Amino acid sequence: MVDGYGGLGPLTLVLRGLNSVGRATLLAVQILRVVPRPRLYLNAALQQAYLMGVASLPLVLFMAFLGGAVTSQQTGTQFSGGLPLWVIGSVLAASVLTELGPVLTGIVMMARVGAAIAAELASMKVTEQIDALYAMGRDPVAFLVTPRVVAGLMVFPLLTILADGMGILAGWGVGLLSVDGLTSADVIYGMRYYFRPWSLIFSVIKGGIFGLAITFVACFVGLEGRGGAEGVGRATTTTAVATTLLLMVLDVLLVPLLKAF
Amino acid sequence: MIEYRNLHKSFGDLKVLQGVDLLVEEGETLALLGPSGTGKSVLLKHAIGLLEPDQGDVVVDGVSIAHATPDELKRVRRNLGYVFQNSALFDSLTVAENLWLAQCDESSTRLTSDCRADAIELLGRVNLEPEVLTKYPAELSGGMRKRVGVARAIASRPRYLLWDEPTTGLDPVNADNVDELIFDLGRSLGVTSIVVTHDLDTAFDVGDRIALLFDGRIRAVAPPADILKSEDPVVRQFVRRNRIHTDGSGLRTKNEQTHA
Numbered sequence: 001m002v003d004g005y006g007g008l009g010p011l012t013l014v015l016r017g018l019n020s021v022g023r024a025t026l027l028a029v030q031i032l033r034v035v036p037r038p039r040l041y042l043n044a045a046l047q048q049a050y051l052m053g054v055a056s057l058p059l060v061l062f063m064a065f066l067g068g069a070v071t072s073q074q075t076g077t078q079f080s081g082g083l084p085l086w087v088i089g090s091v092l093a094a095s096v097l098t099e100l101g102p103v104l105t106g107i108v109m110m111a112r113v114g115a116a117i118a119a120e121l122a123s124m125k126v127t128e129q130i131d132a133l134y135a136m137g138r139d140p141v142a143f144l145v146t147p148r149v150v151a152g153l154m155v156f157p158l159l160t161i162l163a164d165g166m167g168i169l170a171g172w173g174v175g176l177l178s179v180d181g182l183t184s185a186d187v188i189y190g191m192r193y194y195f196r197p198w199s200l201i202f203s204v205i206k207g208g209i210f211g212l213a214i215t216f217v218a219c220f221v222g223l224e225g226r227g228g229a230e231g232v233g234r235a236t237t238t239t240a241v242a243t244t245l246l247l248m249v250l251d252v253l254l255v256p257l258l259k260a261f
Numbered sequence: 262m263i264e265y266r267n268l269h270k271s272f273g274d275l276k277v278l279q280g281v282d283l284l285v286e287e288g289e290t291l292a293l294l295g296p297s298g299t300g301k302s303v304l305l306k307h308a309i310g311l312l313e314p315d316q317g318d319v320v321v322d323g324v325s326i327a328h329a330t331p332d333e334l335k336r337v338r339r340n341l342g343y344v345f346q347n348s349a350l351f352d353s354l355t356v357a358e359n360l361w362l363a364q365c366d367e368s369s370t371r372l373t374s375d376c377r378a379d380a381i382e383l384l385g386r387v388n389l390e391p392e393v394l395t396k397y398p399a400e401l402s403g404g405m406r407k408r409v410g411v412a413r414a415i416a417s418r419p420r421y422l423l424w425d426e427p428t429t430g431l432d433p434v435n436a437d438n439v440d441e442l443i444f445d446l447g448r449s450l451g452v453t454s455i456v457v458t459h460d461l462d463t464a465f466d467v468g469d470r471i472a473l474l475f476d477g478r479i480r481a482v483a484p485p486a487d488i489l490k491s492e493d494p495v496v497r498q499f500v501r502r503n504r505i506h507t508d509g510s511g512l513r514t515k516n517e518q519t520h521a
Contacts, residue, residue: 127352128345131311134309136362136413
């Protein structure tokens with residue numbers, strides 16, 4: 001059974017994977033049981049949402065600025081001479097709304113919020129604070145997990161909308177400065193020509209799904225933490241890797257939803 | 262009454278508990294002794310359902326912990342206070358909020374003035390000033406954290422108190438203070454207590470009976486005086502070695518002082 005996977009055989013790895021999926025499913029069920037009782041978590045969720053939103057907003061906006069700026073410049077460079085300049089506006093709006101806004105927000109939140117949640121919960125686990133909650137008859141899922149997941153669901157879509165706005169404005173402004181002959185009228189015409197309201201709704205839905213996925217995985221990995229400071233570090237790294245992969249997989253899986261309407 | 266029935270627990274290949282039978286009577290303080298790593302804390306955690314046994318059961322107040330429903334378990338836990346080895350205070354919350362979590366039920370969402378008054382009374386019981394309420398655990402000394410941990414454990418007025426290594430890491434003066442606290446709380450609140458320790462001073466100071474966990478089973482359980490007189494070589498070796506560390510001239514327990 002020993003091979004190159006840290007001394008574990010493939011069967012063991014598969015069994016462990018299935019075991020983790022089972023435990024994650026149980027956690028999801030526990031969260032769903034708490035959700036209909038907002039009195040148990042709403043205050044904490046609003047507090048978490050405020051902390052997540054305020055702390056992450058500057059970074060999200062900065063990333064969105066860079067994303068928008070790159071998009072308009074590259075479109076201008078690659079299409080110049082071949083296509084009318086207003087196409088820059090179309091590409092900018094479509095790219096930012098359907099891809100860059102939600103994905104860049106997800107990446108920032110994964111690093112900023114996901115890692116923090118995993119580290120905090122893992123630290124609470126290894127110092128017996130989670131056990132202390134159980135011992136007091138308190139439900140850690142209601143007290144710690146549900147507020148964070150609900151906060152993620154509330155904050156990510158809002159941040160995504162702001163990132164969308166910043167990305168488009170940045171792309172517009174930088175495009176005017178860097179692409180010869182491009183005017184605001186071109187950008188507006190291009191954006192309006194191909195704009196579909198569904199793109200905006202899709203962007204918000206994508207943000208919400210990313211928020212749910214990142215906070216849920218971070219909470220799950222954090223609660224599984226064990227083994228002192230090393231365990232906290234491991235939980236943080238695992239969350240970063242798992243949420244990066246999940247974000248990209250979800251990004252691919254959500255494409256049919258964009259085409260659906 | 263807490264009753265351990267043929268409790269077995271392993272972690273991987275490591276067999277920690279191999280058939281523990283132990284009865285803790287109503288109102289008594291049982292000191293659970295044993296070398297480090299023999300599963301004393303593991304035994305304690307089974308009583309509150311933090312660990313699931315591989316075999317056997319723990320019965321608290323007539324409720325089988327291994328087969329309890331979540332609601333039954335919650336009810337049992339509200340009657341149990343657990344003092345963690347490293348206090349396990351919530352470090353992102355103030356002392357007041359830590360106590361409020363234990364005092365109030367889940368539907369309570371904020372600190373009320375009643376909670377604050379109760380918290381001050383609880384702190385008084387463990388000889389801490391009300392000023393501590395606004396502090397975070399990181400701002401407290403080890404002894405103070407331990408006392409806040411005790412205050413939190415007794416906040417729900419439990420009928421049972423489980424103490425996990427209450428004096429570990431404390432200097433002798435603070436350790437004595439905690440011993441006195443265990444003894445006084447046992448008497449004043451009339452709670453049933455299990456005190457897990459490898460410190461013989463603590464065991465003899467607070468225990469009505471002393472149990473020795475060795476090789477995954479209860480090797481001996483008896484009043485302190487009988488433990489001292491035990492002919493069992495394992496008990497004798499454990500007691501003698503600790504006595505050399507602590508006293509050397511013989512131990513005079515609080516129980517003995519009370520009865521003298």
